[in-house]
Amino acid sequence: MNIRITSGAAALVLGAALALSGCSSDGDSETAPSPSAPAETGIPEPSTEDVAALDAVTVTGDPGAEPTLEFSTPFTVSAPTSRVIDEGTGPEIAAGNQVTINFVQFMGDGTKAGSTWEQGQPESFYLGDPSYEVLNEPLTGAQVGQRLLIANPVQGAEGETATVVSLLEVTGTAPARAEGEAVEPAEGLPTVTLGDDGAPSIEIPEGYEAPAEMVVQPLIKGTGPEVTAESTVTVHYTGVMLDGTQFDSSWERGTPATFPLTGDLISGWTEGLPGQTVGSQVLLVLPADKAYGEEGSQDGSIPPNTPLVFVIDILDAQ
Structure with missing residues (x-):
């Protein structure tokens, strides 16, 4: 994906x-x-x-x-x-x-x-x-x-x-992983466990249903500069569907991703990352209309009308 x-x-x-x-x-x-x-x-x-x-x-x-x-x-x-x-x-x-x-x-x-x-x-x-x-x-x-x-x-x-x-x-x-103060997430959200290298695993609670509105939950609050809508960001991320299926992970590729938020991104990213700070780790829970909507992803890995969950480490923003 x-x-x-x-x-x-x-x-x-x-x-x-x-x-x-x-x-x-x-x-x-x-x-x-x-x-x-x-x-x-x-x-x-x-x-x-x-x-x-x-x-x-x-x-x-x-x-x-x-x-x-x-x-x-x-x-x-x-x-x-x-x-x-x-x-x-x-x-x-x-x-x-x-x-x-x-x-x-x-x-x-x-x-x-x-x-x-x-x-x-x-x-x-x-x-x-x-x-x-x-x-x-x-x-x-x-x-x-x-x-x-x-x-x-x-x-x-x-x-x-x-x-x-x-x-x-x-x-x-940029650091290899999010660095900052841990934030206690709201109850009932997908839970995130970090490996020794910082790579997250995401567990979806039994019976969890996609929210009507996008959820932006900081898990680690970094002390770096604030991300803006015009920023080019460097991030590590993992994404799963609500059945727990992982569809993408920069951690597994071994290299963070760098891209402008003004580029061709799903709206959950362009709306959910601005306002966060460098060094932060953010949980995004996206209803389908903030992900790939009614069409799904072009490569077919994300079916139509599929909510998504991401854990994103913001390593840098320019």
Whole structure:
């Protein structure tokens, strides 16, 4: 079931993940790590020559826009090597947080490999995700706004090795789950139980009937900024029908969803989320007319006239 037409900026681009990490696609990047310090990775230390080579790269351009990188070619390093260009001044980044970045990449021969600034959409990953192991150490404890220059040798499909030079800028961070003060829900509503990672399970009371009006019940009250009708939000969510059947869960996909509330969403979301705060967890009980109405969902997973229940963790709002 799709609650929107297009996927948001939280969707990872495989090429970017491989180029930044040098890992194979067999790595497990589907689940968020626990919010603890990253494990030892065994990444080799850069040599003195690697550090000197990266120090010689010139970066020009203001933060917030795609920079220009100048370096002698062919550019090579023997191990992942990083250099901080600008310290950030925003919130500190902790293990387990979702991190949003813009980046531009060049091959060692000077060929431009890609740019999120050109795409118009940043990328996101969990700090601690082993697929991004070369970023975990330099970004842990950093602040939003940091610009990091990183060179990484990667292996191609034919076994050849090339160096990728990247300049990335951290544009935002969000916790991996709702954080705030627990709220006692009204009696008689579906009950929510959280797993160790924060993923909710939803139990529908026996004999529960769909309400005539939408129910918006905060379960956790966050302390972040208020969501508006024009916000682009990053959320984790799970949705079930009144018989308890789960039809969708970003938790199972391992990646939060990011989308504008002005987009093609069911009205229960566009009406139920504004006014809530970042860090909150919200229970939405939607009568059919606030969900998919008389037509049901386009993919057929939600039948016509079906009430729905969602538990939504609001991780970020811009």
